[in-house]
Amino acid sequence: MILAFLTWLQESLGKGKGDDAQSWSQALISSLNFWSILEGTHLLMLMLFAGTILVVDLRLLGVTFRKTRVSVISSKILPLTVAGFILMIITGAALFFAKPVYYYHNLWFRLKLVFLIAAMINIVVFHYRVQKNQDAWDLKATPPASARLSAVVSLLAWTSVIFFGRLIPYNFVECGKPMPDWLNAAQECSTSEHGAQSLDGKITLVKPK
Amino acid sequence: MKFSILFPNLRTWVLHLDKVWPAYIVKPNFAYWEVLHILSIVILGGCSILLGLRLIGYGLTEEKPSELYRNLKLWLHTGVIGVTVTGVLIGMANAEKLYDSPAFFVKLVSLVAGVIITYFAMRPLALADGEVTPRSVVGGALGLAVWAIGLWVFLNGGLMTPGFFHVMTAAALIVLFVTRGRLRWIYLAGVATALAVFFLATHVVIAWGDLKHADPANVAIAVILGLWIAGIAIVQTLVNRRNLDSETPDRGALYAKLIGYAVILVWVCAAAAGRWIAYD
Numbered sequence: 001m002i003l004a005f006l007t008w009l010q011e012s013l014g015k016g017k018g019d020d021a022q023s024w025s026q027a028l029i030s031s032l033n034f035w036s037i038l039e040g041t042h043l044l045m046l047m048l049f050a051g052t053i054l055v056v057d058l059r060l061l062g063v064t065f066r067k068t069r070v071s072v073i074s075s076k077i078l079p080l081t082v083a084g085f086i087l088m089i090i091t092g093a094a095l096f097f098a099k100p101v102y103y104y105h106n107l108w109f110r111l112k113l114v115f116l117i118a119a120m121i122n123i124v125v126f127h128y129r130v131q132k133n134q135d136a137w138d139l140k141a142t143p144p145a146s147a148r149l150s151a152v153v154s155l156l157a158w159t160s161v162i163f164f165g166r167l168i169p170y171n172f173v174e175c176g177k178p179m180p181d182w183l184n185a186a187q188e189c190s191t192s193e194h195g196a197q198s199l200d201g202k203i204t205l206v207k208p209k
Numbered sequence: 210m211k212f213s214i215l216f217p218n219l220r221t222w223v224l225h226l227d228k229v230w231p232a233y234i235v236k237p238n239f240a241y242w243e244v245l246h247i248l249s250i251v252i253l254g255g256c257s258i259l260l261g262l263r264l265i266g267y268g269l270t271e272e273k274p275s276e277l278y279r280n281l282k283l284w285l286h287t288g289v290i291g292v293t294v295t296g297v298l299i300g301m302a303n304a305e306k307l308y309d310s311p312a313f314f315v316k317l318v319s320l321v322a323g324v325i326i327t328y329f330a331m332r333p334l335a336l337a338d339g340e341v342t343p344r345s346v347v348g349g350a351l352g353l354a355v356w357a358i359g360l361w362v363f364l365n366g367g368l369m370t371p372g373f374f375h376v377m378t379a380a381a382l383i384v385l386f387v388t389r390g391r392l393r394w395i396y397l398a399g400v401a402t403a404l405a406v407f408f409l410a411t412h413v414v415i416a417w418g419d420l421k422h423a424d425p426a427n428v429a430i431a432v433i434l435g436l437w438i439a440g441i442a443i444v445q446t447l448v449n450r451r452n453l454d455s456e457t458p459d460r461g462a463l464y465a466k467l468i469g470y471a472v473i474l475v476w477v478c479a480a481a482a483g484r485w486i487a488y489d
Contacts (some may be wrong), residue, residue, distance in 0.1 A: 037371055037374050040481060047254025047258065065280045077269065133387045
């Protein structure tokens with residue numbers, strides 16, 4: 001069902017009449033500069049988003065700004081982080097819209113989403129559990145273990161998001177190449193355009209419902 | 210402008226670079242080294258944004274610029290060294306493309322300018338809490354002059370020129386962050402109008418694919434938008450100076466603010482040019 005929706009998004013949405021007509025998704029990916037600008041903006045927003053969250057996490061770890069209240073660091077730096085995050089989500093959604101079926105069958109994109117969700121859960125846990133007694137450790141050079149753990153999880157999760165995000169264009173494990181069954185299953189290759197090819201060369205191609 | 214024009218006799222040497230240690234080790238693992246390059250850019254970006262904003266008079270104002278620099282210097286150095294080392298390694302593994310790439314020329318010139326502005330203008334200004342010293346003036350003038358070469362090539366680079374949009378976006382976001390009250394709304398209205406005019410001009414008034422007319426229209430609207438962003442930044446700075454009182458002396462000289470903007474934008478420019486190597 002998801003794949004059918006994404007295929008409709010890519011192939012049909014906004015498509016006019018005539019042989020040369022393009023869907024909005026196809027028009028976006030074949031635009032002269034717009035897709036490149038979106039992609040560049042998505043990448044460059046990392047400087048704002050991940051660059052500032054790094055400083056907040058380093059304070060939580062007690063590595064830097066040890067004499068500054070954690071609440072001051074949060075209130076002054078996190079608005080920048082949030083602004084960067086919003087722009088990353090907008091540009092990321094637009095990039096996904098340009099090639100939804102490709103991303104659906106892309107292992108790195110799926111892993112990126114997993115770590116994105118992990119980072120989100122960590123933010124919720126930090127906000128509702130760890131920060132509850134922040135007044136007690138706001139001025140401490142080294143915040144409590146729970147806050148430091150949250151910072152470590154944040155750094156690992158966002159680094160993983162960047163790592164897998166950068167691997168997306170690389171075709172090491174692209175559907176259609178011979179690879180172990182578990183890799184084919186992890187990307188649902190059997191429903192992809194190229195099908196799933198196992199290591200012994202057997203190709204499985206299932207028509208998506 | 211590209212290095213193959215500046216140094217045409219180096220082609221044989223450049224073509225051999227990917228077979229030299231450590232490039233032949235990096236090349237099969239290019240993607241992973243790229244990730245390290247991006248992570249270094251992230252670290253550098255976070256530090257330069259916070260330090261630059263502080264010199265402009267915003268961001269972490271609870272700390273003096275000198276204290277901010279002391280807290281971030283280790284990470285700033287890590288970012289600069291990381292960007293340079295990983296850049297050299299992935300550059301060696303991809304030398305032939307870079308030799309013929311105008312975007313790489315812009316990236317390298319911006320990198321040099323970024324190092325000069327960061328260490329010979331921003332650093333002395335930050336350590337002196339915004340007070341202008343002769344050293345910071347010389348460093349800033351030199352860095353800005355080098356960066357101007359990169360900007361000129363970026364703006365005249367044909368296929369990579371749209372990448373300059375990233376530098377303008379960064380400038381627009383900084384100005385959005387530092388403007389307050391009614392001025393922020395006026396600023397946003399101006400930006401929205403310019404973007405609407407841009408869309409109408411290139412999608413309605415000028416026929417699709419008519420690059421002969423679309424190119425000058427793009428340039429004209431980009432120049433107007435650039436002037437608008439710079440103009441509002443100047444107005445906001447003047448408004449701040451008028452409202453200054455003795456309690457906020459470190460809001461500092463106009464020159465410190467200029468370097469505050471420059472230290473962020475020069476690194477954005479280097480990163481943007483780096484990204485547009487793929488498209489030029």
